[in-house]
Amino acid sequence: xxxxxxxxxxxxxxxxxxxxxxxxxxxxxxxxxxxxxxxxxxxxxxxxxxxxxxxxxxxxxxxxxxxxxxxxxxxxxxxxxxxxxxxxxxxxxxxxxxxxxxxxxxxxxxxxxxxxxxxxxxxxxxxxxxxxxxxxxxxxxxxxxxxxxxxxxxxxxxxxxxxxxxxxxxxxxxxxxxxxxxxxx
Numbered sequence: 001x002x003x004x005x006x007x008x009x010x011x012x013x014x015x016x017x018x019x020x021x022x023x024x025x026x027x028x029x030x031x032x033x034x035x036x037x038x039x040x041x042x043x044x045x046x047x048x049x050x051x052x053x054x055x056x057x058x059x060x061x062x063x064x065x066x067x068x069x070x071x072x073x074x075x076x077x078x079x080x081x082x083x084x085x086x087x088x089x090x091x092x093x094x095x096x097x098x099x100x101x102x103x104x105x106x107x108x109x110x111x112x113x114x115x116x117x118x119x120x121x122x123x124x125x126x127x128x129x130x131x132x133x134x135x136x137x138x139x140x141x142x143x144x145x146x147x148x149x150x151x152x153x154x155x156x157x158x159x160x161x162x163x164x165x166x167x168x169x170x171x172x173x174x175x176x177x178x179x180x181x182x183x184x185x
């Protein structure tokens with residue numbers, strides 16, 4: 001009888017330990033995707049099915065800029081209240097050297113909203129990173145938008161200045177001819 005009690009208590013202890021450890025360890029969900037900028041714009045969506053309460057996520061969206069430009073991005077997650085859905089804890093831009101540009105938290109709670117902008121990015125490879133945690137067993141979703149306003153190439157400025165110089169030269173030449181004709185008359 002004593003032996004059966006020890007086996008029974010050992011089984012209960014083992015089952016309890018397994019139950020506690022399954023709830024204590026959160027899983028980090030990592031997703032890597034590639035974005036294609038179409039007309040200097042891209043969208044990214046993150047969706048997490050139910051049953052992931054307590055897990056964290058890191059979504060990396062890689063893209064390449066073919067030309068320099070002003071960069072702006074935002075991410076938004078809307079839920080019924082602050083205890084459901086997702087809690088976005090970070091929104092970053094990372095360049096190919098690993099330099100991190102952090103986003104700005106605009107609101108948190110039932111609506112999590114972040115923005116990120118830089119005056120000018122050079123052409124190259126970049127990654128947008130969305131980080132957060134899943135607050136409930138309900139599903140959760142976020143949406144991110146990326147926009148680029150291209151900066152004109154130096155050649156464009158050179159052509160514009162050359163054109164203005166040519167217009168100035170032509171105007172000056174006309175003024176000299178008009179002045180000479182006025183003196184002759």
